[in-house]
Amino acid sequence: MKSKKRTTIYDIAEKLNLNPSSVSRALNNSSSVNDATKKLILKTAKELNYTRNTLASNLRKGHSKTIGVVVPRINQNFFSNVIAGIEDATYKQGYNLIICQSNELYDKEVQCVNTLINQHVDCIVISISVETIDHKHLQNIIDHGIQLIQFDRVADELETLKVTNDNEQSSFEAVSHMIKQGYKRVALLEGPQKLNIFRQRKNGYLRALEENGIPVIPALMIENAWTKELSANATRQLLSLPQPPDAIFASTSDFSALGVLEVATAMNVKVPEELGICGYSNEDFTEITSPSITTIDQFSFYMGKTVANLYFQEMENTDTMVVPKIISIKPKLITRSSTQKTI
Amino acid sequence: MKSKKRTTIYDIAEKLNLNPSSVSRALNNSSSVNDATKKLILKTAKELNYTRNTLASNLRKGHSKTIGVVVPRINQNFFSNVIAGIEDATYKQGYNLIICQSNELYDKEVQCVNTLINQHVDCIVISISVETIDHKHLQNIIDHGIQLIQFDRVADELETLKVTNDNEQSSFEAVSHMIKQGYKRVALLEGPQKLNIFRQRKNGYLRALEENGIPVIPALMIENAWTKELSANATRQLLSLPQPPDAIFASTSDFSALGVLEVATAMNVKVPEELGICGYSNEDFTEITSPSITTIDQFSFYMGKTVANLYFQEMENTDTMVVPKIISIKPKLITRSSTQKTI
DNA sequence: TAAATTAAAACAATCGATTGCTTTTTAATG
DNA sequence: CATTAAAAAGCAATCGATTGTTTTAATTTA
Secondary structure, three states, X not given: OOOOOOOOHHHHHHHHOOOHHHHHHHHOOOOOOOHHHHHHHHHHHHHOOOOOOXXXXXXXXXXXXXXXXXXXOOOOHHHHHHHHHHHHHHHHOOOEEEEXXXXXXXXXXXXXXXXXXXXXXXXXXXXXXXXXXXXXXXXXXXXXXXXXXXEOOOOOOOOOEEEEEOHHHHHHHHHHHHHHOOOOOEEEEOOOOOOHHHHHHHHHHHHHHHHOOOOOOHHHEEOOOOOHHHHHHHHHHHHOOOOOOOEEEEOOOHHHHHHXXXXXXXXXXXXXXXXXXEOOOOOHHXXXXXXXOEXXXXXXXXXXXXXXXXXXXXXXXXXXXXXXXXXXXXXXXXOOHHHOOOO | OOOOOOOOHHHHHHHHOXXXXXXXXXXXXXXXXXXXXXXXHHHHHHHOOOOOOHHHHHHHHOOOOEEEEEEOOOOOHHHHHHHHHHHHHHHHOOOEEEEEEOOOOHHHHHHHHHHHHHOOOOEEEEOOOOOOOOOHHHHHHHHOOOEXXXXXXXXXXXXXXXXXXXXXXXXXXHHHHHHHOOOOOEEEEOOOOOOHHHHHHHHHXXXXXXXXXXXXXXXXXXXXXXXXXXXXXXXXXXXXXXXXXXXXXXXXXXXXXXXXXXXXXXXXXXXXXXXXXXXXXXXXXXHOOOOOOEEEEOOHHHHHHHHHHHHHHHHHOOOOOOOOOEEEEOOEEEOOHHHOOXX
């Protein structure tokens, strides 16, 4: 489609025999243009179907009023909720959102970041991929003078603004809850330990065991069980142990917990009587499985809003340096049937 | 945060005692720059941490290489999958995505569209809100010479590029399937008839009844049952009828179907023996309810890719007028336990 | 009425990259 | 060695809006 030429302030100026600068000022409601003229300009602008060219405006003004977001996957409940939260907050401020997904690939993540830098976005919000171990691309964002906010999966080594979940504490509470319910051999399904969130969740698990005087049994801790399939395999393995666990904390996601549940059901292991299950994320479906699954709510939408508002707040300090700041949101344990050993 | 001044082609030109135009050409790999010079420029660009200012570039080039997307809700499975599909396709072409959500509100939808027009996006992709009945804002997009692609929930009256699901046919097949399973009184939970997709689904339902010689019973057709709660209420009402239905087609969503299932279970009505249930959308959870729910897959991710590719394809015809074109994707019936009356 | 003040509009430079056109330099040809 | 062709680089306008500065017009004050 050939896009017709759009109306510019020059067109308006020409038609009214005025200078473009006056048109611009009128459009920005400056006080240095006569009210009558202003009205006339506004009317003509409407007639000619004028809309400001944000490209030109932003170029001149030196900013883009745009925030870039990089997440592993757009269509994952947690992330799409965070994005919805960010959108909700940024929209009100007249900001736009450019969304990219890394697909959990380091290379794509770097590309996304570069694109956003090129776009001269004012801020980049990122939750890193599993593959991401070095942070040159993140440092690059900072070097370009772009505000950087990390959320959820953050690079600890890099001192930036961060919005995180208190994974350690919530895992601690989840495992403590299971122990209080009477489960004695709680297994752990771990996520890739490259990601700090999974390390933290493991730490919470370990602390809960320790504080409750329960020995750590390495055989009950399965590495890299972070998809439904991997968790299902892990569960088969665990339940076939001479001394199988009587509870499994799927610290990686509710999908993992679902894998556990399915295998348990298939192997005729009764949940929650013989096996307690706890997931992570409070996906919609955890409420409707039978039994319903105990899980942890991360307040994802709220998290998105927090991220956006953090940016707007920091933006105010125009000339001071960025002070690294971490906002930690405390997730909430949602206890359901899958851990109701005692009735 | 004060953003430091970024490196421009002028900085590079100055440092190398060259003209900015040569730098620009070198950066664009033009053949009219000496290879040695080109190499030098590229090296210096890297040293100075240069990145092209896309704002300036796009202003000059007259396009933004950006596609705007407006959906009712970002964090709804169907839409987030479509967006992921669009992103997947546009990313490869070096395009960016600006995402907005209307929250099912007409006013917000209009605002979103206006913002995108201001941003001078090259194309706007939209799925309209429930509230949307007039289409001035969509016409406005066209008037600004911006390519418009509607998907899923489209305004029939407006002749634009469209990517839709064949809702009529898929509903027809779903209801036919239920009838073939032996269900005799199939009820329908309708969505707001303002939206064409829900009208089409109703038509498919009606056609299935007709072609199978089954009378239409108005009492079995419930209007506006398009949330889980509304569907639950509707189900209670239906099952309390003197002559209750023996199957319910929740044409609006799987969430509705879930509402039906929960009420049926609570009322001790056996699914699928006494009541067949079919949903719409193939949400993840339909697989794991007990019984699992028969539903319709809309190929949402693929739909997103199709939308994006439609744009790129149309873009080629630079000077011809846009010929309204509709791509209809045929959804797939996924039969599961909830409609297995016969074994 | 002349001078001073203020309001309104015009002028011109700028943001950074691109591109048609011109000039300079280098290489090739007779 | 002169002439011509080709390659490489420079020049300058452009995209559209913004903004500091200057000019003009209108109003007020002495």
